[in-house]
Amino acid sequence: MTTDNTITKSSSAEYFSKNLQQVGFSSFTKATLTTVKEAIDNSLDACEDHGVLPDIRVEVDRLGLGTAKGADLIRVRVQDNGPGLTLEDAVKVFGQYLASSKFGRGRCSRGQQGIGISAVTTWSQLTHGTGATVITRTKGMKNAVQCEICVDIKKNVGILKTKQIVDWDQLSGVSCEFIMDARVQLNGDGGIITYLQGTALVNPHLNLRYKLLDAEEVFIERVSDTVPLIPERTSPHPHTMKLGEFLAHSHLFGKTNTKKWLKEGFSRISDTVIKELIEKGMPESVFNKTLSSVSEDQLKQIYAGLQDVKLMAPPTKSVMAIGEADLAKCIQRLGEIDFFAVETRKPTICDYKPIQVEVAIARRREKSEDDRDSPVQILRFANRVPLQFDKSACAMTKAVETVNWRPYGLTQPKKSLPQGPYIIAISLVSPFIKFKNASKETVDASDELVEEIRHALQKCGHKLSAHLNREIKEADMERKIQHLEQFAPILVDGLCRITRSNEKRKERAMAGLEKILGKDSREAEKEFIHAQEKSEDATKLMAENMGVSHEELLEQMHGNGENDNERDMPEQLELIVNTGSGK
Amino acid sequence: MTRKLNRVKVKLVTCMEKTTYTGRRAKGFDVSKLSFNLCDRLLTDLERAKRPVLKATKCALDNSFYNPDVGFLEAGDKKVATELNVSSVKKMSRTVFMLELILRNINVGAINTKRELYYISKGEIKHNKALKPLDFDDQTESDTIIDFIGELLECYREDLNCYANDRGGQTYSQQLVVEETMPSGEKAIIDLSKLGTSPFQPKNRPQNLKLKAKHKIDFCLIVESEGTANTLVNSGFTKRNNCILMGAQGVPSNAVRGWCRLIQTQLKVPLYFFGDLDAYTLQNIFRTLKAGSAASLIRNSDFCAPEVRFLGVLPDDIKKYDLPDYPVREKDVQEGRALKKARDALQNDPFFKDKKNKGLSNILKWLIQNKRRCEQQAYFSVAPDDPWMPEKIVLDKIKRKEFV
Numbered sequence: 001m002t003t004d005n006t007i008t009k010s011s012s013a014e015y016f017s018k019n020l021q022q023v024g025f026s027s028f029t030k031a032t033l034t035t036v037k038e039a040i041d042n043s044l045d046a047c048e049d050h051g052v053l054p055d056i057r058v059e060v061d062r063l064g065l066g067t068a069k070g071a072d073l074i075r076v077r078v079q080d081n082g083p084g085l086t087l088e089d090a091v092k093v094f095g096q097y098l099a100s101s102k103f104g105r106g107r108c109s110r111g112q113q114g115i116g117i118s119a120v121t122t123w124s125q126l127t128h129g130t131g132a133t134v135i136t137r138t139k140g141m142k143n144a145v146q147c148e149i150c151v152d153i154k155k156n157v158g159i160l161k162t163k164q165i166v167d168w169d170q171l172s173g174v175s176c177e178f179i180m181d182a183r184v185q186l187n188g189d190g191g192i193i194t195y196l197q198g199t200a201l202v203n204p205h206l207n208l209r210y211k212l213l214d215a216e217e218v219f220i221e222r223v224s225d226t227v228p229l230i231p232e233r234t235s236p237h238p239h240t241m242k243l244g245e246f247l248a249h250s251h252l253f254g255k256t257n258t259k260k261w262l263k264e265g266f267s268r269i270s271d272t273v274i275k276e277l278i279e280k281g282m283p284e285s286v287f288n289k290t291l292s293s294v295s296e297d298q299l300k301q302i303y304a305g306l307q308d309v310k311l312m313a314p315p316t317k318s319v320m321a322i323g324e325a326d327l328a329k330c331i332q333r334l335g336e337i338d339f340f341a342v343e344t345r346k347p348t349i350c351d352y353k354p355i356q357v358e359v360a361i362a363r364r365r366e367k368s369e370d371d372r373d374s375p376v377q378i379l380r381f382a383n384r385v386p387l388q389f390d391k392s393a394c395a396m397t398k399a400v401e402t403v404n405w406r407p408y409g410l411t412q413p414k415k416s417l418p419q420g421p422y423i424i425a426i427s428l429v430s431p432f433i434k435f436k437n438a439s440k441e442t443v444d445a446s447d448e449l450v451e452e453i454r455h456a457l458q459k460c461g462h463k464l465s466a467h468l469n470r471e472i473k474e475a476d477m478e479r480k481i482q483h484l485e486q487f488a489p490i491l492v493d494g495l496c497r498i499t500r501s502n503e504k505r506k507e508r509a510m511a512g513l514e515k516i517l518g519k520d521s522r523e524a525e526k527e528f529i530h531a532q533e534k535s536e537d538a539t540k541l542m543a544e545n546m547g548v549s550h551e552e553l554l555e556q557m558h559g560n561g562e563n564d565n566e567r568d569m570p571e572q573l574e575l576i577v578n579t580g581s582g583k
Numbered sequence: 584m585t586r587k588l589n590r591v592k593v594k595l596v597t598c599m600e601k602t603t604y605t606g607r608r609a610k611g612f613d614v615s616k617l618s619f620n621l622c623d624r625l626l627t628d629l630e631r632a633k634r635p636v637l638k639a640t641k642c643a644l645d646n647s648f649y650n651p652d653v654g655f656l657e658a659g660d661k662k663v664a665t666e667l668n669v670s671s672v673k674k675m676s677r678t679v680f681m682l683e684l685i686l687r688n689i690n691v692g693a694i695n696t697k698r699e700l701y702y703i704s705k706g707e708i709k710h711n712k713a714l715k716p717l718d719f720d721d722q723t724e725s726d727t728i729i730d731f732i733g734e735l736l737e738c739y740r741e742d743l744n745c746y747a748n749d750r751g752g753q754t755y756s757q758q759l760v761v762e763e764t765m766p767s768g769e770k771a772i773i774d775l776s777k778l779g780t781s782p783f784q785p786k787n788r789p790q791n792l793k794l795k796a797k798h799k800i801d802f803c804l805i806v807e808s809e810g811t812a813n814t815l816v817n818s819g820f821t822k823r824n825n826c827i828l829m830g831a832q833g834v835p836s837n838a839v840r841g842w843c844r845l846i847q848t849q850l851k852v853p854l855y856f857f858g859d860l861d862a863y864t865l866q867n868i869f870r871t872l873k874a875g876s877a878a879s880l881i882r883n884s885d886f887c888a889p890e891v892r893f894l895g896v897l898p899d900d901i902k903k904y905d906l907p908d909y910p911v912r913e914k915d916v917q918e919g920r921a922l923k924k925a926r927d928a929l930q931n932d933p934f935f936k937d938k939k940n941k942g943l944s945n946i947l948k949w950l951i952q953n954k955r956r957c958e959q960q961a962y963f964s965v966a967p968d969d970p971w972m973p974e975k976i977v978l979d980k981i982k983r984k985e986f987v
Contacts, residue, residue, distance in 0.1 A: 480669040486716035487676040492629065494679035498622040498686065505626065512632035513667075520669040 024116070025123050028071045031182040032060065033192055033388070035076045035123070038116035039176055040199060041385060042093070043080035044206070046174070050083040051227050054203075058210040060192065066181035067127060074182040079175035084138035087145055087163070094121050094132040094149040094176065095158020120178055122151050127181035131161065135175040137168055144168030186212060190388050196220075198379050198386030200333050201360075202427050204326035223329035228322075235267040237314040238306045240352045240432065246303045250291050258294055259287040262302070267314045269306070277305045313349035322384070322427060325548065327360050334423060336365035341463035341538075345456045350448040355430040359456040361464050364421040375417035376400075376410075380443075381427040387441050394436075395445035396426040399453035408461035409468030426453060466531075466538035473531040477524040484517040614689060614743060617736045618682055625679075628667075637675065638662040639734035644877040649933035649940075654873070654889025656934060658880035663734070673716070674728075678735070680704070680717050681728045688744045692766070695745055701725040739882050741837075746787045751832030752839035753782035753809060755821045758800050762793040780816075782830075785842035790885065792842075794849040802981060803827040803846050805839075805891065807858030807868060807959060811973075818970045824978070827852070835872045837879075843872060843888035854888055855986060857977060860896035861911070861956040862925035865947055866932075869893055874934045892986040893942075894977065896957045898949045899985075904965050904976065908957035911950075925951055942987035 024034030036058055047054035056078065063073040085093060094117055121132045131150035137143070148161040185191050192212060197220075200208050204224035211217040236249070253261045262269045278284050282305055286298050322330070327342045340362040347356040380387040380396045391397045397417075405411075405418035412418040428443060436442040443449070492513060496506045536550075543550045621637075628635035639662060640646070646661040665671050684703055688695060695703065701722045708714045719725040733740055740746070757776040761783060764770055775783050776797070785792070804826060806812040812830030815821075821828050827846060831839055847854055856872060858864045870876075873891050875883025901908050913919045925947050928935050935944040950956070966972040980986060 483669045483672050487672040490714060490717060491672060491676040491679055492626075494676065494683055495622045495626045495629075498679070498683055499619060499626055501626060505630065509626050509629035512629040515632040516629075516634055516667060517669050517672065524669070 025119065028066075028068075028181060028183040029185040029190060030389075031123055031180060032074055032076060032184050033190060033195060034116070035120045035178055035180070035182070036060070036078065036192055037195060037385070038120050039076070039078035042117055043078065043082055043174065044199075044203060044384070046082035047080060048228055052082055053205055053207070053222065053225065053227055055081040055207045056209070058196065058208070058212075060184060060210075060212045062184065062213055063179065068181045070183075071127070071181035072183055073128070073179065074184060075177065075179045076182075077175065077177040079135075079173065081170060081173045084141070084172040085134075085136045085174055086138060086141075087136070087147065087160070090134050090136050090147065090174070091149055091158035091160050093117060093158075094134060095151045095160075096156055117176075118151055121149065122153070124178045124180045125150055128179045130179055131159075133177040135166060135168060137170060137172050139172050144170070184213060189391065195386050195388060197334060198381065198388075198425075199384075201330045201379065201425055202322055202327075202381045202384040202386075204322065204330045220333055223333070224326045235265060237267050237311070237352050238269065238303075239311060240314075243300065243303050247296065247299055250294075250299055254292050255290045257287075258289055258291055258302075261291055262287070268312045273306075273309055273311065276309050277302065280305055280308070313352060314354055322358055324358075327358060327425075327427075328548075331360050331362045331423075331425070334362060337362045338365040339363045339464070339467050341460045341467075343456050343460040343463070345452065345459075348452060350452050351434070351446050353430055353432040353434075355428060355433075355449065355452065357453050357456045358427040358429075359453075359460045360423075360425040361460050362423045362425075364423065372411075372421075373419055375419055376422040376424050378417065379423060379425040381425070382433045382435070382440065382443055383429055384427065385440070387443070389441040390436070391442070393445070394442045395449045396428070396443060396453055398445045399426070399450045399457060400424055402450065403454055403457045403461065405461060408465040409472065410461075410464075424457070426456070428453075463538050466535045470528070470531040470535040473524070473528040477521065477528045480517075480521050480524045484514070484521060488513050488517060614736060614738060615686060617738070618686055621735065622679065622682075625675075634667045635675075636667070637665040637678070637735055639665070639731060640737055640881060642734060642878050642880045644931060644933075647877045647880060647933055649874065649937045651937055651939040653884070654939075655875045655883045655887045656877060656880060657883065674731075677717050677719075677724075677728050678731060680707075680714065681725065682732055685729075685732065685743045685745065693744065696748060697726050697729055697740075697745060698722055700729060700745060733881065737881050739885075741788055747837055749784055749786055749838050750836040751809065752785040752829055752836065752842050753812065753832075754785060754827060754829045754842070755782050755812075755816045756800070756827040757821055758796050758798045758825055759783075759827055760795040760797055762795065764791045764793075782816075785838045787836075787838045787841070789838065789841035789845045792845060794845060796850060798825055800827060800850060800852045801825045803829065803843075803850075803852050803854045804894075804977065805829045805831050805843065805854060805856045805872070807831050807833070807856070807864060811857075811959060815974060818974065820974050823974070831856075831858075831868065831872070834868050837882070837886055840872060840875070840886040840888070843891065844885060847888045847890050854891040855894040855977075855981060856891050857894045857959060858896070859956065859958045860898065860901075860908075860946070860950070861958075862921045862947065862950050865893075865943065865950070866921075866925060866928050869943075870932075870934055893946070894980055894986045896959055896961065897985065897987065898946060898953075901955070901957050904962065906957050906961035907964055908955045908961065911954040911956050913954065922951060922954070946987065 024037070025031050040056060040058070043056050044054055046052075057080075059075075059077040061075045063075055065071075066073045096118060117132075125131050131148055133146065133148050135144050135146045137145070143165045144167070145163060146166045147163040150159045150161055151157075152159050186193050188194065196208060196210050200206060200220045205222050205227055206220075207222045208220040209217055236245075238246070241249070249265060250261065253265060256265075259274060262274065263271075274287055278287070282301060286294055286302070322344070324342045324344045327344065328340065331337060331340045331342070340360060342360045343358065345357045345359075347354055349355070378391060378397060378400055380391065380394055387394065387396075401415060401417055410418040410420055410422070428449075433440075434444040434446070436444050488510065492506055492509045495501070495509065501509075539554065540550050543552070625635040625637075640658050641661040641663050642658070643661075646659040647656045648659050649655075650657050665674065667675055681700070681704065684700060684707070687693075701719060704717075704719060704725055708718045719728075729740065729743065729745055733743060736742070755775065759775045761773040761775070762770055763773065763786075773783060774797075801824065804815075804820075806815065806829065809830035809832045812828060816828060820826070827850075829839070829842075835843070843854060846852065856869055858868060869891075871887070873887060873889055875887040879886065896906065900906060911918050911922060913922060929944060929947055929951075930936075934940055935947060962973040962976050965976065969975075
C-alpha cells in the first residue's frame, strides 16, 4: 500500500465546492437563477421571522465577458429590508455550509439546511475570485457595515476579508452582491422573470422591484399587508423517522426522563401509547430512567415497538398556507387574467407528514391561436418557492396530467397536460417536503400526495367549468340565433322554388319556421341563463370563501367589465324571443 | 340560382333508362317528382309551424341484412331521422340547395361528378352572397349532402345524374357483343372481338347495355389486378377460351359491380373471381362484388353479382402449388387494421355470419389464425418458363371445382 491510499477527511465546504451542480449550479444560466433564488429565500424567511413586510430589490447586470468559455460576467444584487445580520452571523450565513437557524426545527420555511447561499459565495469565489459583498445593518447597529465574505473551503468556515462602515439609508436589512461567471435567461421555465413572478404569486405580502439587464425596472406591489403568521413547530412523528435519527434525537435530551422525552420530543406519543408498549413486553422501568442511562439496545427496542403501534397522524398546525383571498389577489399579478378559480385545501396528512395544498387556475386574457394547442403553463411552488426544473417527474405535474380535464371544458390529449391559455399554479406547504434532489426542484410523487393535489385540482376545475359552461352556452345561443337569421330565408326560398309556391305560402312557411327556431333559441337562452346562474353561484361561493364581496370578485376577474358576467342579453336574442312568442 | 335556371332553355331529357334496370327497382321512378313531393311536405309542415322530419335509410352495417335467397345485403327498417331545429337547419338548407342544383341538372340533361357538383355549388355561392352561409369548406361536405339526398329519395347517384368516373372493369372477350342505348335513343353495337388489343370499358350506367354472345361463353373471370388481367390477355387467354376476362382494379367500382351483375343476369354464365389471399381482398373486394356493401344498401340489388365464386388464391393452393407467401405483420398499421377488421367481420358482418358463406368465413378464419398472405401473382412462380401456367392453373381449378 502506498500513501496514495490514505483515507482523508474533507470538509462539507470541500464536498459542495466540488459538487456545486447538486445545489443548483449545473449550468451558467442556472447559476444566475439559483443566486437570485437563494438570496430572495433568505430575505423572505428573515422578514417573516421578524414580522417585517418584505421590500426586496433585485438587480442583475451583465458586466462583460466571463472568464470561462461561453459565460458572461454577471453581477447579482439582492437587497431586503429585513432585520439585518450581525457581522458575526453574516460571516456564518455567507461563508459557512450547514450553518442554519432553520435546520430540523419542523417549521415551514423556504431554506432548511444552510447550503444555498454559501454555495453562491463558493461559485463567485471559484469563477471570479471574489466572495459575497454584503452590506448589513441591524436595528442595534449605529451604521451599516460593508464587508467581503469568502468560504474557507478546507475548513468550512467563513472568512471576513474586508470590512468598512458605510452610509446606508436603511435602518435595517441586508444587501448582498455576487459577481460570477453565468448567463441570464429571462423567460421560459428556467427564466428569472418566471421565478420572480412566481415568487410574487405566492407571497402576497411582498413588494418586489427588479431590474434585469437593460430593461426598465419593474415594481410588483404587495396585495396584502399581513405578514404570514409563522406556524408552530412540529415535533417529529415516530413513523417518519429512521432508527439513526431516533437515536440521534435521544442524544439531544441527555438527562431527561425517557417517558417525558417520548411524550414531548415526538408528536402523537401519549400515555396510552407507552402503556401499549409496556403491554407488548417493554419493561416499565425503562420509561422511568433518564435517557443517558438507557442502553442503545433498549432504545432500539422502543423504536421497534413504536413502529408496530398504531399512532394518530401528526398535527397540521405547522403548515402555512397563502389562503384563497390572497391567492386570488396574487393571481392578478400574473398579467391580464379574464377568469380564475382558487382552492385552498384543509391541511392534511400525506405519508405521515402534514401538508396543505393550494391551487389556482387562471385564464390569460390574451389568447393566441397557438395557445389553444399548447399545454397549459404550470407553476409549482414548495413552501412558497417556485420550482422551475425537472417538472415532468414532479408530483404536481403528475397530478395535473392524471386529472381528466375534459369534463371541465379543457382539451387534453391522452395522459398529457391539458391545453389552452391557462395557468395552473400549485402550492405545497409542509415542514417536511420530500424533494427528489438537493437542489429542491422536484417533489417526490407519492401516491397519497398526488391524490391530495388531484382533489384540489378537481375542485378548482369544477369552479372553472361553471364559468366555461356559461361561455359555451352563450356561444351556443348566439350560434343558434345566427343560424336562424342565416338559414331560414335560404331554406324557405329553396323549398318554394322547387315546389313553385307563391309568395303567400312562402310568408306562411317563413313565419312557421321562425316560430320553430325561435322556440329553440329560447331553449338555448334558458340553458344559458341556467349556466349563468350556476356560474354566479360559483363566484359567489368563491367570494364568500375569499372574504370579499361578489362585486369585488367580479371586478377582479373581469377588470372594467368588458366581459361582465351580468352583461345584457344580446340584441339578437331579444329579437328572437319577440319573434318566437309574438307571432 | 334562378338566374341560371331561367337562362338555360334545354329540352328536358330523362337520362335514366329506368326500364332497363335489371334489379328490383320499381319502374316509373322519378327523382323530380319525388323531390317535389318531399319539398312540398316540408313546406306544408313549416306552414303549420310543425317541425319537418327528413327520414333517410340508414346505410350502415347495423342496418344490413344478408338475404341468402337473393344473395346480397339489404337494408333493414332503420331510418336516420333529421328533425328541423337550429342545429339541423344548416344541413337541411344545404340539402335543399344541392337538390335544386341536381334537379336543374336533370332538367337540362347535364351529368356531373361529385367534384363538379362541388364546384358548381361554389360558383352559385360566389355569385349570390345570400347563399354564403351554405358554403362548403371542402368536397367531403358536399359529398355527404349528395349521399344524403340519395338516401332520402332511396335512389342511385346515377338517378341524380351524378356519376363517378368509370374505373376498372376493362373487359376482353372474343364472343361478347354489347348493345348500348345512347341518351339520344340511338343504339351502338360493340363487338369486343373487333377491338384488337383494346378492352371494353363498362360505364357507370351498365343498365343501358344489352349483352349478346356470338358463341357460347363458358365463364367470366374477374381478375383483381388489372395488370394480371392484361398479362393473361397478352398470353392469349381469351383466344384459347370462350370467356369474358375482366380486370377489377382493386375494390370494384359501381361500374364493375353493375357490369358483373349484368353479365350474371343476361348471359347466365358462371363468374369466378381470381384475387389475393388476404383479409382485405376477401372483405373489401370480394364481398363488395358478391353481396354489395353496407354503405350502398340502396343500390346493392343492381350493383353486385351474388353468383360470383372465389377461385383463389385459396389456402390449399399455397401448399399444392408451393406458392411463395409471407407473414402478416400485426405491428404494421395497415395489416393490423385489416386483421382487426376481419375478426370484427366474423362477429358482426351478416354476410360472413350466414351459413351460406361458410366457406368464405373459413378462409377468413384461416387468415386470422395463420397470419399468412399470398398474392395472386404467386401463380407466376409455379413454372416461370411456361407463360401459360397461370392459365392452366385457373382452368384446372375451374374444372376441378376448386373454388368457394
